[in-house]
Amino acid sequence: MFSHTSSLLAFSVAFITSALAAPTVQFSASRNLARSTQDPYISSPGVDFISFRVTSDSKPVDYVATLDKGSNTDFHSILKGYEEMDDVWSKAFLESVFVAAGECGSQWSARAKHHLKSRKVSSKIASIHSASSFVGTKRTRAGPYVVSSVGEEGDVTLSPVYRVYTDSQYAFTYGVLPRVETSSNASLAAFVQAPIGGIEGFGMSAIGVPVPSRLYTLGEKSASKPLAGIRIAVKDIYDIAGLKTGDGNRAYYDFYPAAEKSSFVVERLLGQGAIVVGKTKTSQFANGENPTADWVDQLCPFNPRGDGYQNPSSSSSGSGAAMGAYDWLDSAIGSDTGGSVRFPASVQGLYGIRPTFGAVSLTGVMPLAAQLDTAGYFARTPELFKTFGEAIYQGSFENYDSFPKVIKTPSDFWNSTLSSLNNSVPSIFSRFVDQLALLLDENNSTQVDNTPFASVWNQTSGINETAAVYTNLTYPILIGNYQYKEFAVPFIESYRNATGVDPFIDPVPLYRWNWAVQQGDEAYEDHINRQLFFAKWIDENFMRSSDSGSCSESLLVYPQNVGRPDYRNVYRPPPGIPFGFSASRLSNIGGIPEIIIPIDQVQYNSTITNTDDQYLPITVSVLAAKGCDLMLLDLVKKMKSAGIVKDVLTGSKAFA
Ligand SMILES: *[C@@H]1O[C@H](CO)[C@@H](O)[C@H](O)[C@H]1NC(C)=O
Ligand SMILES: *[C@@H]1O[C@H](CO)[C@@H](O)[C@H](O)[C@H]1NC(C)=O
Ligand SMILES: *[C@@H]1O[C@H](CO)[C@@H](O)[C@H](O)[C@H]1NC(C)=O
Ligand SMILES: *[C@@H]1O[C@H](CO)[C@@H](O)[C@H](O)[C@H]1NC(C)=O
Ligand SMILES: *[C@@H]1O[C@H](CO)[C@@H](O)[C@H](O)[C@H]1NC(C)=O
Ligand SMILES: *[C@@H]1O[C@H](CO)[C@@H](O)[C@H](O)[C@H]1NC(C)=O
Ligand SMILES: *[C@@H]1O[C@H](CO)[C@@H](O)[C@H](O)[C@H]1NC(C)=O
Ligand SMILES: *[C@@H]1O[C@H](CO)[C@@H](O)[C@H](O)[C@H]1NC(C)=O
Ligand SMILES: *[C@@H]1O[C@H](CO)[C@@H](O)[C@H](O)[C@H]1NC(C)=O
Ligand SMILES: *[C@@H]1O[C@H](CO)[C@@H](O)[C@H](O)[C@H]1NC(C)=O
Numbered sequence: 001m002f003s004h005t006s007s008l009l010a011f012s013v014a015f016i017t018s019a020l021a022a023p024t025v026q027f028s029a030s031r032n033l034a035r036s037t038q039d040p041y042i043s044s045p046g047v048d049f050i051s052f053r054v055t056s057d058s059k060p061v062d063y064v065a066t067l068d069k070g071s072n073t074d075f076h077s078i079l080k081g082y083e084e085m086d087d088v089w090s091k092a093f094l095e096s097v098f099v100a101a102g103e104c105g106s107q108w109s110a111r112a113k114h115h116l117k118s119r120k121v122s123s124k125i126a127s128i129h130s131a132s133s134f135v136g137t138k139r140t141r142a143g144p145y146v147v148s149s150v151g152e153e154g155d156v157t158l159s160p161v162y163r164v165y166t167d168s169q170y171a172f173t174y175g176v177l178p179r180v181e182t183s184s185n186a187s188l189a190a191f192v193q194a195p196i197g198g199i200e201g202f203g204m205s206a207i208g209v210p211v212p213s214r215l216y217t218l219g220e221k222s223a224s225k226p227l228a229g230i231r232i233a234v235k236d237i238y239d240i241a242g243l244k245t246g247d248g249n250r251a252y253y254d255f256y257p258a259a260e261k262s263s264f265v266v267e268r269l270l271g272q273g274a275i276v277v278g279k280t281k282t283s284q285f286a287n288g289e290n291p292t293a294d295w296v297d298q299l300c301p302f303n304p305r306g307d308g309y310q311n312p313s314s315s316s317s318g319s320g321a322a323m324g325a326y327d328w329l330d331s332a333i334g335s336d337t338g339g340s341v342r343f344p345a346s347v348q349g350l351y352g353i354r355p356t357f358g359a360v361s362l363t364g365v366m367p368l369a370a371q372l373d374t375a376g377y378f379a380r381t382p383e384l385f386k387t388f389g390e391a392i393y394q395g396s397f398e399n400y401d402s403f404p405k406v407i408k409t410p411s412d413f414w415n416s417t418l419s420s421l422n423n424s425v426p427s428i429f430s431r432f433v434d435q436l437a438l439l440l441d442e443n444n445s446t447q448v449d450n451t452p453f454a455s456v457w458n459q460t461s462g463i464n465e466t467a468a469v470y471t472n473l474t475y476p477i478l479i480g481n482y483q484y485k486e487f488a489v490p491f492i493e494s495y496r497n498a499t500g501v502d503p504f505i506d507p508v509p510l511y512r513w514n515w516a517v518q519q520g521d522e523a524y525e526d527h528i529n530r531q532l533f534f535a536k537w538i539d540e541n542f543m544r545s546s547d548s549g550s551c552s553e554s555l556l557v558y559p560q561n562v563g564r565p566d567y568r569n570v571y572r573p574p575p576g577i578p579f580g581f582s583a584s585r586l587s588n589i590g591g592i593p594e595i596i597i598p599i600d601q602v603q604y605n606s607t608i609t610n611t612d613d614q615y616l617p618i619t620v621s622v623l624a625a626k627g628c629d630l631m632l633l634d635l636v637k638k639m640k641s642a643g644i645v646k647d648v649l650t651g652s653k654a655f656a
Contacts, residue, residue, distance in 0.1 A: 039166070041088075042194065042210055043146035043159045044177045064096035064126075064145050064158065065089075067112065075115045086143070087328055088163040088213035093144040097125045098158075143215030162210030163328075164196060171301040171322035172206035173236045173246055175278040190242040190262075191276065204236075204246050204253055204298055209278045211328050220273060227391050228273030230384070233323075233332040235316050236279040237286055237366040238263040247366045248284035248315075250297045251503030255495055263364025265333065265375050265392060272391045280318030280332060284506040285483060286340060286368045288314050288578060291568035296506045300568065303348055304651055306616050307608040311566040313343035316376075320344025320352075323378040327650045331388050333377045337368040338475055339584050341376035342621065345596040346561035349617025349654030350378045351385040351636065356626045357535075357591035359393040367487055369478040371531050372588050381647045382640040385595075386633040398627035400551035403635055405446050408556040409433055410453040413583040417559045428600045428618050429559045435644045436557065449554070453542075453583075460541040463533075468581035471534055471589055473519070474527045476577045480516020481524040488513055511575040531589055538590035543625045551631045552624035558583040563602035563616040586623060593629040595622050597636060598648050601655050617654040 067078060082089045094116060097109070113125045145158035162177065175194035196208040217229030236246045239259035246253035262270070270276065281301050283289035291300035291311055301321035303312035312321045316334025321344075323332050334341040336354035345352025353376045360375050367373055377392060379385035418426045437446035457467045488509075495503045516524075539545075546553045587594035601615040624632050639645045648654045 040164045040208070041146075042162050042164055042177075042196075043148065044162065064098055064147060065093040066098040066142055066145060066158070075112050082142075082215060085218075086214040088161060088211065089144050089215060093161075095124065096147075141216045142218060143213040160212055160216060162194070162212050164194075164208040164210045165326065165328050166208055167206040167322075169302040169304055169321045169325045170205070170281070170299050171318040171325070172209055172233065172278045172280050173204040173298075173318070174206045174243075175209035176240070176243060176276060177210060179242045191240055192242055193244075194278070204250060204281070206278060211277050212275060217273065217275070225273035226387050227269060229275060230273065230330045230388075231275045231277050231328065232269060233278050233280045233319055233329055234266060234276055235282050235319050235332070235334045237282050237335060238266055238279075238333065239364040240266050240276065240279070243279065245366065246279075247286070248282045248298060249503070249505065251495060251505075252491060255491075255498070255503070259364070261364060264361040265365065268360070268394070269333075269392060274331075274391075277329065280316070280322055283314035283317055283508070285487070285509045286315040286335060286337060286366065287479070287506075287509045287512055288338070288340075289506065289508050290314075290572055293572060294506065294508050294575065297504065303568075305347070305349060305654065306565070306604065306614040306652060307606040308652065309568050309608045310347060310616065311568050313339075313347045315340040316344050316378075319378055320348040320350065323350050323380065323650075324348035324654070325650055331377055331379050331384060333375065333392075335362075335365065335368075336374050336376045336588070337372045337479060338578065338588050341378065342560070342584065342587075342594060342596050345378055345598075346619040347566065347617070348378075349561075349598040349601065349619065349648055350380060350596070351382065351598065351648075352376060352378045352596040353385075353389065353629065353633075354587050354594045355389075355393055355629050356396070356593045359396045359593075359629060367483065369482045370486075371478055371482075371528065372475070380650070382633075382636045382645060386630075386637050389629060389633045393629060396627075397630040398545070398551050400628065400631045401549045403440050403631065403638070404546065404550045404552050404554050404624070405440050406554035407433060407437060407440070407446060407448045408554050409448060409450045410456075410556070410558070410583070411450040412452040412454050413558045414450070416582070417562060421562060423602065425562050425602055425618060426559075428602075429620060432599050432620055432644070433557055435642070436555075436639070439639060439642050439644060453586075456542055457537075461537050466581075467534070471530055471581050471585065472579050473523070474530050474534070474589055475585065476512065476579060477516050477519055477524055477527045478531060480512045481519070481521075483509075484513040484517055508575045512577065515577050534589045535591040538586065538592055539626060543586075543590070543592050543623060545625045545627070551628035554624075555632075555635075556586070556621075556623040558621050560584075560596055560621040561617060561619040563604065563618050565604050565606070565616065567607065569608075583621070592623055592626045593632055595632050595636065596620075597622060597639075597645055598654055599645060601653060615653050615655075617648075 220228035319332035
């Protein structure tokens with residue numbers, strides 16, 4: 001287990017020397033460090049990134065900086081660069097400096113010393129003259145480090161440093177650190193829960209999340225590591241080797257041991273350089289839950305937008321809230337069965353995707369419905385939105401060389417969302433369609449087709465009832481029946497067999513399971529077939545592939561979030577069944593990709609703050625034929641170049 005690390009809060013100046021025999025290393029932050037960041041730091045001493053021999057007069061104090069000179073000889077600009085790109089770095093680390101400077105090390109470190117002196121930074125510079133003085137070095141990387149041990153011979157071991165951010169939105173179940181491996185088969189693809197505030201394995205409530213220095217991964221980005229240094233959070237339904245999976249249920253979290261193997265998706269992302277910083281909350285077993293009463297086992301994460309008391313939506317609530325709030329986090333994974341990425345992306349004003357069904361293996365992920373489950377993610381920039389998509393869905397997409405020139409805006413979907421609005425929001429959506437049309441064809445020949453969805457279905461499906469009637473029960477039966485049999489029964493039975501009592505289950509999943517089981521297996525088989533029929537119909541009649549190079553014959557656009565307040569301090573009705581049909585069912589029953597694009601924000605009068613200066617995000621959904629995910633992601637990048645969309649900000653407002 002991970003007993004090597006503990007943390008001391010900033011301002012603690014107790015300096016524990018490395019003379020300790022046991023592998024216990026405490027990292028104390030000096031006043032300098034505390035002043036510069038306000039946050040505590042911890043280190044992971046087992047991961048001895050660097051060790052080397054120094055002479056006694058140049059022994060470092062408790063934390064140090066290593067500088068990678070590279071081809072840059074301007075000390076000032078190197079440090080400025082560190083400050084700009086890394087939130088973990090602080091000048092306080094300059095109290096001891098190690099210079100990896102190759103042959104001209106001594107000359108260069110003399111210059112560094114001079115520079116530090118001239119800036120009145122008290123510093124002991126221990127220069128490394130050449131690589132040969134490194135002992136057992138795993139990797140030499142620039143950045144801030146903690147001295148985790150100093151041997152008799154003067155062998156110094158440095159360990160990476162993590163800045164601990166407060167999880168102010170209650171979005172994480174826990175933060176993580178790479179597992180300390182001593183055997184030669186050491187794998188960095190395994191983790192331990194980060195001990196925060198001296199508490200280890202606190203369970204499903206994070207307190208703080210440690211993030212490593214961005215300098216450690218400097219220059220590692222490459223074709224095979226496109227996610228190098230990208231900090232990600234992982235919804236707590238994905239297994240990660242060494243960590244417990246909670247699925248939003250405390251009994252489940254307590255009952256099962258840590259996962260031995262990471263889910264396929266996590267392995268794939270780690271393999272491409274992603275840095276997992278923690279696991280995020282899911283509403284229980286990825287069912288839809290509303291704050292606060294539905295969230296019995298955990299505190300529902302706080303949506304940072306507007307007054308801070310808005311529903312974060314579910315089920316990837318933690319990933320969405322964290323991405324809306326924390327600029328120290330780059331991306332977060334969620335899952336989407338019936339909207340669990342799309343809705344949190346919408347209300348938090350983020351880019352989000354539900355990919356084509358089957359875009360990536362879900363091995364090692366808790367299931368909701370085998371026919372509907374997908375792995376999605378959130379981003380704040382179009383660039384990372386695309387890069388991440390290529391990384392997670394690798395090669396599962398159709399090629400394309402142009403964009404579709406037909407935009408479907410089914411009037412029934414538009415009307416049902418916008419007709420109740422009397423503000424400027426409907427015009428935001430029409431403006432978006434106009435801009436998109438122009439982007440797709442500069443000569444204004446993009447066809448905007450508002451034929452109601454219902455008429456296309458009527459005319460082409462051969463079914464004598466509306467899609468709303470035909471698929472009314474499909475979603476709730478598929479998720480309830482499948483999850484109950486394949487997941488809940490084995491869990492509940494094993495739990496009862498082992499403990500003699502039933503585990504606690506939140507009201508929403510319990511109600512949904514009971515209802516679905518009551519419908520019987522015949523209804524389940526029937527709706528399995530309806531889903532397959534609907535997906536085939538979408539593919540052949542509604543969102544067809546294109547053979548003229550644009551992957552999809554058309555794009556489909558509908559208004560997603562209209563910026564209506566949805567407070568978390570309301571008393572809601574008891575759990576219900578998610579019946580019905582709407583535009584959001586096209587992708588999940590139809591298996592086609594859907595992306596969420598934040599396009600604007602709208603002012604509202606908050607009943608929390610009693611002010612009229614709060615804003616909620618406006619988002620739009622864009623869909624295409626199956627397999628055209630990459631085309632959609634590229635389109636968003638193109639929209640950014642054209643000034644139609646922007647990066648989104650963290651905090652109360654998604655846009656300035
Ligand atoms: C790594 O080594 C440990 C201990 O020697 C062993 O238990 C574990 O199975 C090994 N893991 C792999 C992936 O070989
Ligand atoms: C949508 O609203 C427009 C304008 O009010 C109306 O002309 C159209 O018939 C409506 N379409 C549907 C499908 O309700
Ligand atoms: C506009 O809508 C808001 C909220 O839906 C409502 O409170 C207000 O009375 C409406 N105004 C008019 C003029 O209909
Ligand atoms: C727009 O029209 C011009 C002139 O006819 C033509 O050269 C150009 O290729 C057209 N652009 C597109 C996107 O079709
Ligand atoms: C296309 O429409 C826009 C907006 O109405 C207009 O400004 C532009 O001149 C038009 N372009 C062409 C090529 O007709
Ligand atoms: C629809 O067709 C099915 C069989 O194809 C038939 O059993 C059912 O009664 C029809 N429903 C309506 C409303 O016509
Ligand atoms: C389909 O359209 C026809 C002709 O407009 C209409 O008579 C019929 O009721 C529609 N069927 C459904 C299920 O809406
Ligand atoms: C869907 O099913 C529910 C429950 O049976 C029912 O109340 C509702 O009217 C149905 N909706 C449609 C469109 O058939
Ligand atoms: C629980 O115990 C019963 C009775 O011994 C057994 O039949 C069943 O397989 C067990 N279930 C699980 C999931 O272990
Ligand atoms: C907010 O309140 C002000 C003053 O009561 C009112 O004029 C304004 O229309 C309100 N805005 C919204 C979006 O409801």
